[in-house]
Amino acid sequence: QSALTQPASVSGSPGQSITISCTGTSSDVGAYNYVSWYQQHPGEVPKLMIYDVNKRPSGISSRFSGSKSGNTASLTISGLQAEDEADYYCSSYTISSTWVFGGGTKVSVL
Amino acid sequence: QVQLQESGPGLVKPSQTLSLTCTVSGGSIGSGSHHWSWIRQPAGKGLEWIGRIYTSGTTNYNPSLKSRVTLSIDTSKNQFSLKLTSVTAADTAVYYCARDCVDSVFRFDPWGQGTLVTVSS
Numbered sequence: 434q435s436a437l438t439q440p441a442s443v444s445g446s447p448g449q450s451i452t453i454s455c456t457g458t459s460s461d462v463g464a465y466n467y468v469s470w471y472q473q474h475p476g477e478v479p480k481l482m483i484y485d486v487n488k489r490p491s492g493i494s495s496r497f498s499g500s501k502s503g504n505t506a507s508l509t510i511s512g513l514q515a516e517d518e519a520d521y522y523c524s525s526y527t528i529s530s531t532w533v534f535g536g537g538t539k540v541s542v543l
Numbered sequence: 544q545v546q547l548q549e550s551g552p553g554l555v556k557p558s559q560t561l562s563l564t565c566t567v568s569g570g571s572i573g574s575g576s577h578h579w580s581w582i583r584q585p586a587g588k589g590l591e592w593i594g595r596i597y598t599s600g601t602t603n604y605n606p607s608l609k610s611r612v613t614l615s616i617d618t619s620k621n622q623f624s625l626k627l628t629s630v631t632a633a634d635t636a637v638y639y640c641a642r643d644c645v646d647s648v649f650r651f652d653p654w655g656q657g658t659l660v661t662v663s664s
Contacts (some may be wrong), residue, residue: 434606436589468587471590478639478657479590522590526649530595530603532580536657537589 437462437535443511444541445513453538455506455523463492463504467526470499470508475518482521486538510540513536518542545570547640549657555634555662561627563656565640567618573598573618580651581614581625583636591636593642602616612646628660 438456455462455470462468466486471479481490483499483527486506498510506525510517524537546648551563565579565653572579581593594604596614616623627634637659641651 435574465649471651478654479651481652484648484652490650492654524590524592524651531605532592532595532643533557534582534590534592535628 434461434527434529434531434533435451437525437533439475439535439538442539442541442543444506446543447515448511450460450509451513451540452509453508453521455508455524455525455535457504457506457525457533457540459504460529461504461525462501462506463503463509463528464528466501468499468506469524471522471524472517472519473522479522484501503533512533513542515542545642547642547653549640549655549658551658551660554582555630556661556664557631557662558629561625561630561634561635561662563621563625563640563658564622565624566622568621571618571626572621572623573615576600576644578634579616579623580641580643582639582641582651582654583634583638584657585633585636589634590596593625593627596618598626632662634660635662636653636660 470483473479486501487499555561580595611628614628637657639657641654
């Protein structure tokens with residue numbers, strides 16, 4: 434299985450919205466609505482931000498939203514804040530009952 | 544709430560076997576429909592899924608690691624374990640354990656704190 438494809442970096446100014454894409458195949462992203470997103474600050478444990486494509490766990494800001502179209506999922510961060518600067522990873526369950534991650538996207542707040 | 548904690552040697556010699564254990568607290572590892580995963584992250588790099596195990600012992604592995612990985616579960620100790628054979632420097636990473644599915648909700652949550660394993664002679 435190949436890693437999901439994410440842009441290496443995305444940047445935006447405070448208050449702006451940014452979107453991170455996550456492209457897979459019909460065997461993973463396109464197969465189920467089991468796409469999740471994780472935020473990781475340096476030296477910290479990844480934190481679940483979105484699951485089942487667009488569901489937010491309790492305590493996660495509504496500024497974070499997810500969507501999917503075909504084999505591509507997306508994470509949108511609205512009202513960008515300095516604290517959003519981090520690495521973001523998508524993951525998808527696959528038809529082989531395995532998981533695959535994206536390569537990660539570094540979000541910079543200008 | 545459920546918490547996970549990894550444990551094991553921080554240094555492993557090349558060609559030897561890496562062995563880690565994840566202890567689950569705050570809940571029974573065998574209750575409900577739970578799957579448990581191992582994930583690793585080399586320094587400065589991305590996350591790589593290693594494998595998962597169901598409470599029954601059924602396993603699924605990353606095809607790229609399948610020949611070297613074995614997962615096991617001990618419900619009496621509330622633990623699940625990872626063994627990775629024939630390690631090389633490329634296996635040096637922070638290793639995380641995480642719950643990846645509960646009652647048909649698929650997501651990695653919670654995670655352990657991670658443990659750094661260095662492969663070096």
